[in-house]
Amino acid sequence: MDWNQTHHYTTRARYADTDPMGVVYHGRYLEWFEAARTEMLRDHGLPYKDLENQGFSLPVIKVCCRYHKPVRYDDQAVIQTLLTELNPLKLKLEYRLFVKGDPSLRVEAATWHCFVNSQGRPVRAPKAIHHFFTQLVKT
Amino acid sequence: MDWNQTHHYTTRARYADTDPMGVVYHGRYLEWFEAARTEMLRDHGLPYKDLENQGFSLPVIKVCCRYHKPVRYDDQAVIQTLLTELNPLKLKLEYRLFVKGDPSLRVEAATWHCFVNSQGRPVRAPKAIHHFFTQLVKT
Amino acid sequence: MDWNQTHHYTTRARYADTDPMGVVYHGRYLEWFEAARTEMLRDHGLPYKDLENQGFSLPVIKVCCRYHKPVRYDDQAVIQTLLTELNPLKLKLEYRLFVKGDPSLRVEAATWHCFVNSQGRPVRAPKAIHHFFTQLVKT
Amino acid sequence: MDWNQTHHYTTRARYADTDPMGVVYHGRYLEWFEAARTEMLRDHGLPYKDLENQGFSLPVIKVCCRYHKPVRYDDQAVIQTLLTELNPLKLKLEYRLFVKGDPSLRVEAATWHCFVNSQGRPVRAPKAIHHFFTQLVKT
Numbered sequence: 125m126d127w128n129q130t131h132h133y134t135t136r137a138r139y140a141d142t143d144p145m146g147v148v149y150h151g152r153y154l155e156w157f158e159a160a161r162t163e164m165l166r167d168h169g170l171p172y173k174d175l176e177n178q179g180f181s182l183p184v185i186k187v188c189c190r191y192h193k194p195v196r197y198d199d200q201a202v203i204q205t206l207l208t209e210l211n212p213l214k215l216k217l218e219y220r221l222f223v224k225g226d227p228s229l230r231v232e233a234a235t236w237h238c239f240v241n242s243q244g245r246p247v248r249a250p251k252a253i254h255h256f257f258t259q260l261v262k263t
Numbered sequence: 264m265d266w267n268q269t270h271h272y273t274t275r276a277r278y279a280d281t282d283p284m285g286v287v288y289h290g291r292y293l294e295w296f297e298a299a300r301t302e303m304l305r306d307h308g309l310p311y312k313d314l315e316n317q318g319f320s321l322p323v324i325k326v327c328c329r330y331h332k333p334v335r336y337d338d339q340a341v342i343q344t345l346l347t348e349l350n351p352l353k354l355k356l357e358y359r360l361f362v363k364g365d366p367s368l369r370v371e372a373a374t375w376h377c378f379v380n381s382q383g384r385p386v387r388a389p390k391a392i393h394h395f396f397t398q399l400v401k402t
Numbered sequence: 403m404d405w406n407q408t409h410h411y412t413t414r415a416r417y418a419d420t421d422p423m424g425v426v427y428h429g430r431y432l433e434w435f436e437a438a439r440t441e442m443l444r445d446h447g448l449p450y451k452d453l454e455n456q457g458f459s460l461p462v463i464k465v466c467c468r469y470h471k472p473v474r475y476d477d478q479a480v481i482q483t484l485l486t487e488l489n490p491l492k493l494k495l496e497y498r499l500f501v502k503g504d505p506s507l508r509v510e511a512a513t514w515h516c517f518v519n520s521q522g523r524p525v526r527a528p529k530a531i532h533h534f535f536t537q538l539v540k541t
Numbered sequence: 542m543d544w545n546q547t548h549h550y551t552t553r554a555r556y557a558d559t560d561p562m563g564v565v566y567h568g569r570y571l572e573w574f575e576a577a578r579t580e581m582l583r584d585h586g587l588p589y590k591d592l593e594n595q596g597f598s599l600p601v602i603k604v605c606c607r608y609h610k611p612v613r614y615d616d617q618a619v620i621q622t623l624l625t626e627l628n629p630l631k632l633k634l635e636y637r638l639f640v641k642g643d644p645s646l647r648v649e650a651a652t653w654h655c656f657v658n659s660q661g662r663p664v665r666a667p668k669a670i671h672h673f674f675t676q677l678v679k680t
Binding site for chain 1: 555556588589590614615
């Protein structure tokens, strides 16, 4: 896996994100990962909204997240996102989160998604969409 | 206004609700007020979801909130909700928030709502719905 | 494992919890699980805040969550919480989420926590605290 | 008031921000306004964190928000922030929110803050801090 060449999304920890320990609330990272994968798709030419307009969406069916080291208020978080698994029904994205200026891994996570149609039924991705994702897979 | 006889909604401050100062984040109260007015409507016999099923909704068009004293982690918050203004187009709800066991007012707020149809267009409330709300007005 | 005899926490899906698909946002469940484990501890006689006042906390070091079926706006969610693994350094909690009146499992999850002192350093739980948690373990 | 020359903060509406109507939840804007004022202070040379390190903070004591037109999923929101009132005890910030590419005002808001010391007591801002804010006032 080549994390360095992958998409980078940057955000900053706000009061709204942090808890009484002064660190980012563990559930908030999932919102940041949503933003990271959305921007990764946009940068590769397929905004998630366009996918929806074509009648498909990619709900999260599973998430795992390991918190190695906290992120504090006002820290600038950098999230790397990789598509690591793909078949016509499902895909898996992996995330690594760092704080700017510090090489230590803070959080790592993965989300699993399936393709569903506009009625919310699981479906096979159409060829064009599957092909788009094929190009993003890094192994 | 008779606050004591009005609807009471109780919730508790979680890590998810609080910020690095150990107090509830100012934006979170708006979620609590949503829960408070939803339960007030349900208790009076018109769940908000039924209103939606009849083709109407009541989006917030304005909110004002004054923070007198903080609410801390694990505090039990009690929210009183009153419908104080109503016409066929709009209504106003007022909220007072206390912490259980302490008579001092922590937060007071008001939300203004208009009636919209399922296309999101402002409309006059139908007679039956307007009548329902008329019974709730406390002045 | 005996889920039926375990702690039940009930909450309701609000507008604040749901996304444009009309279902609870996947990250929100983590806030509900926080509330569920907090109330489980309180019901067993050790409010989390007391643990903090004794100089200890239990940050989440890992979470996994599987979303089987969506929870919709105004659904009443019931969360069962079980302590399934414990040693003096760490513990694991498991959650099952249902919607009232429907036996189908909606979400299942686990959170892993370690004991840390007030400086945020991992520590062994003192005997009294470890003993308290021992009584809760269900296998 | 000259809004055009003021600070601009840009963000994008995520699933996490939006509700079943497909529009940004009314309480979420308060988080966006926090980010907007934080970046305004940083751009002018006083990160909020530095203010805290000097022993002061600026809690929100009041907020008012008017929602003129909804912001939808994936819309890019641009927030203008102005400091419009200041005395040694308090200040008022005003916000206007647009969607990129559309001149119509979506949301306007104001937040009122007081200076407090590290014990949370209201205090007069020290001369240097008051002077910094004086330079930002636009009337």
